[in-house]
Amino acid sequence: MQIDGHLAKAPRRSKSPAGIPHCQFWLEHVSTQNEANMARQARLRIAVVASGTELDPLTRELQMGSAVTVTGFLVSHMGRDGLAKTVLHAQHIELLN
Secondary structure (H helix, E strand, C coil): CEEEEECCCCCCCCCCCCCEEEEEEEEEEEEEEEEEEEEEEEEEEEEEEEEEECCCCCCCCHHHHHEEEEEEEEEEEEEHHHHHEEEEEEEEEEEEC
């Protein structure tokens, strides 16, 4: 999956007990799409997780408002409240601004 947008919140960084760096942020996408031959505004806010040493240098450049394209895969994470949440696990991030 590939999606572009802006960071809606400042990224949060952490390390796993094994020392793997993680960066979590919310990505907001807004675009106009064609549906049933009519223009429709599409909005999405999705949680993104970028893990590993290969993505760490780039994620350190990210800040709230950064424009990015994220390529990765979707996973369902179970929240503490017991509700499932869709999370995009980044495999590639391109900084657009």
